[in-house]
Structure formats: structure tokens, C-alpha cells
Amino acid sequence: MDMENRKKICCFTGHRKIDGETLQMLSILLDKALASLVSNGVTVFRTGGAMGFDTLAALKVIELRTKDQNIRLELFLPCREQANKWDKLSREYYEYILSKADSVTYVRENYQMGCMLERNRRMVDGSDFCIGYCTLEKGGSAYTLNYAKKHNVRVINLATMM
Numbered sequence: 618m619d620m621e622n623r624k625k626i627c628c629f630t631g632h633r634k635i636d637g638e639t640l641q642m643l644s645i646l647l648d649k650a651l652a653s654l655v656s657n658g659v660t661v662f663r664t665g666g667a668m669g670f671d672t673l674a675a676l677k678v679i680e681l682r683t684k685d686q687n688i689r690l691e692l693f694l695p696c697r698e699q700a701n702k703w704d705k706l707s708r709e710y711y712e713y714i715l716s717k718a719d720s721v722t723y724v725r726e727n728y729q730m731g732c733m734l735e736r737n738r739r740m741v742d743g744s745d746f747c748i749g750y751c752t753l754e755k756g757g758s759a760y761t762l763n764y765a766k767k768h769n770v771r772v773i774n775l776a777t778m779m
Contacts, residue, residue: 627654628663628693628740628770630761631670631750639779640673643750646775647677650748655681655688663691663740665733666699666714668707670750670758675714682717689719693740695732696725737761744770752776 635643662678664671675690682688692715700711715721724739725732737757741747747765751758751774765772 625659626661626663626744627659627746627748628744628765629671629674629748630665630737630740630758630765631674631775632752632758633667633669633671635669635673635750642779643670643673643775644677646778647674647748650773650775651677651681654746654748655685659746660685660687661689661691663693663744664714665736665740666692666694666711668703672707672710672714674748675718676710679714679717690714690717692718692721693736694721694723695736696728697723698728733757734760738764741765741768741770746771746773748773748775750775 662674664675664678666672666675675692678688678690682690700708703711722739724736734757737760741761741764744765747762747770749758749762749772751762753759762772762774
């Protein structure tokens, strides 16, 4: 794939639990970051389908697609049972996002140790940008942002803008 075509992919990573006030600020910052990326030719967006930031990002991409049919939403999911134990509202959002995705990739059929980290690496691999919301130095989001940096993916951590 040539560099011109490659410079069109962005993945997302972030915390699952976000309080209401933070969520409002994140929504505004995410809108600005997405507008900037789209104006620079990014058309493919990848998310891991988790609650919290992943859900917000996916909903924003779906909204963007109503204005630009070139936008694609790719889901990279750790396993088919990812949302089985979630509350009803979170599962409804998950099912809605699944129904709107342009593609869905399952890392494993069933949950296995390490499938979340493998999902995160697959999302980052081939991406040019990674938008995150990470306030911690450890955990899945921190791991994913560090993995992205090590692989020369441009990282935008919205937590540093708040």
C-alpha cells in the first residue's frame, strides 16, 4: 500500500468509565480532532467496541458518516461474547454500533487471556493516528497508546487537552 493511501486510518483507545462532565468535554474535543483528521484525508476509523470512550468514538464516526459517505467504521472486537455481561443500555449501544459498522473483525471466537491486548495491537497495526483518552500510566489504554508510539503512529491523547 502506498503512503498516500496509508495515511487515512485512525484508531481509538480510552477508558471504559468516564464521568458525565468529562464525557461532555471529551465529546467536544473528539469532534474537533475528528474534523481535523477528516479534513486531512482520514476516512477509516477503528474502534474496539468497549464501553466508554470506544462507544463515544464509534457514535461520533457514525454521525460523521451521515455527512460524508467516504467515512468507514471498522470494529476490532476481542471475542463474540464481549458484551454478554454488560448492562442493558450498554448492550443496546453495542448492538447499534455493530449494525452500523462497515466491517467487524473478531480476534477470537471466545474470550481467552490476552485477546483484549491482541485486539488493541490489531487496531493500531496499519493505523496512522490513534486518538485516545488515557489518564493512567498502566492499563489497556496506556498499553495501546505506548504500542502506537513505538510503531510510529501519531498519538493524540485528549486527556492532555482537558
